[in-house]
Amino acid sequence: MDKKVTVIGAGNVGATAAQRLCEKELCDVVLVDIVEGVPQGKALDLTEAAPIEKHDAHLTGSNGYEATEGSDIVIITAGIPRKPGMSRDDLIATNAGIVKNVTEQVAKLSPNTVLIIVSNPLDAMCHVAYEASGFSKNRVIGMAGVLDSARFRAFIAMELNVSVENTHAFVLGGHGDTMVPLPRYSTVAGIPITELMPADRIDALVERTANGGAEIVSLLKTGSAYYAPASAAVEMAESILKDKKKVLPCATYLQGEYGLNDLFIGVPVKLGADGVEDVIEIKLSQSEQELLNKSAQAVEELKGILQKLNY
Ligand code: APR
Numbered sequence: 001m002d003k004k005v006t007v008i009g010a011g012n013v014g015a016t017a018a019q020r021l022c023e024k025e026l027c028d029v030v031l032v033d034i035v036e037g038v039p040q041g042k043a044l045d046l047t048e049a050a051p052i053e054k055h056d057a058h059l060t061g062s063n064g065y066e067a068t069e070g071s072d073i074v075i076i077t078a079g080i081p082r083k084p085g086m087s088r089d090d091l092i093a094t095n096a097g098i099v100k101n102v103t104e105q106v107a108k109l110s111p112n113t114v115l116i117i118v119s120n121p122l123d124a125m126c127h128v129a130y131e132a133s134g135f136s137k138n139r140v141i142g143m144a145g146v147l148d149s150a151r152f153r154a155f156i157a158m159e160l161n162v163s164v165e166n167t168h169a170f171v172l173g174g175h176g177d178t179m180v181p182l183p184r185y186s187t188v189a190g191i192p193i194t195e196l197m198p199a200d201r202i203d204a205l206v207e208r209t210a211n212g213g214a215e216i217v218s219l220l221k222t223g224s225a226y227y228a229p230a231s232a233a234v235e236m237a238e239s240i241l242k243d244k245k246k247v248l249p250c251a252t253y254l255q256g257e258y259g260l261n262d263l264f265i266g267v268p269v270k271l272g273a274d275g276v277e278d279v280i281e282i283k284l285s286q287s288e289q290e291l292l293n294k295s296a297q298a299v300e301e302l303k304g305i306l307q308k309l310n311y
Pocket of ligand 1 (some may be wrong): 011033078079080095121226
């Protein structure tokens with residue numbers, strides 16, 4: 001393949017993302033993990049599936065970074081996932097150290113790459129990667145909104161018994177309890193869901209979306225969601241690799257847009273070869289803007305914790 005994507009962390013999210021990337025024949029994949037043998041084993045296993053899945057993507061597994069040189073995209077999933085009872089924010093101290101370290105390593109060998117951050121707490125980890133890489137803001141992007149919107153879409157399709165393909169949804173804000181699903185901009189075949197279901201059902205779906213990650217954690221008990229997070233990261237990677245310029249909700253560094261400054265938070269962006277090529281500013285109602293501001297406050301609090309931890 002003429003494109004190369006490195007996935008850091010060969011755990012649940014990372015290995016699933018690697019599988020999706022190669023099965024879609026988007027790129028060659030380098031899988032990196034600190035645990036000896038795991039990235040090599042998973043890369044080999046996926047390679048052995050290739051004749052059946054009919055793709056010619058090359059997979060490499062490594063504990064070092066040499067093979068990552070010149071990556072078009074680096075997806076960072078390294079870190080620890082949540083266990084039941086934990087919030088994403090509980091992961092901050094451990095994952096900040098991991099994300100800083102891996103970002104420094106990949107930035108040295110792939111100075112022109114685009115970073116897609118998946119590790120949680122997402123918005124805070126974007127800050128860590130932004131600082132550690134020294135990259136321009138368009139090349140550090142957080143995966144959250146695509147996942148949260150996909151969850152909302154799945155629930156809308158289940159509720160109305162329609163094809164998921166007909167659904168569209170926007171979830172903005174931080175990737176946490178304060179995320180902001182926008183029913184007004186969420187549609188089935190172009191029809192706002194506010195026309196299709198009563199307010200109390202919309203509220204229920206919005207709440208289920210905001211708790212979507214926790215719902216999976218409480219079922220799995222030993223870790224957090226990975227199929228949908230991997231799909232979301234790969235949709236973002238595809239738009240960048242193919243320069244598709246899809247408009248997707250992603251965590252990006254805002255400098256004045258939506259009245260917010262110097263923080264990563266989820267808003268609609270255009271994703272192309274240069275990463276975030278545009279931030280789309282949609283008109284929010286007063287109550288939607290208030291919810292976004294509240295979400296921004298939560299991200300600010302995480303930034304404060306990072307500062308105390310010297311990141
Ligand atoms: N360098 C490389 N890999 C690392 C490092 C490091 N410094 N530290 C940890 N890892 C690896 C682990 O060895 C593990 O294989 O990261 C992987 C994480 O995989 P899982 O434990 O399966 O976690 P996963 O479910 O994939 O979630 C990863 O994404 O969605 C978020 O909250 C989630 O922060 C978590 C991350």
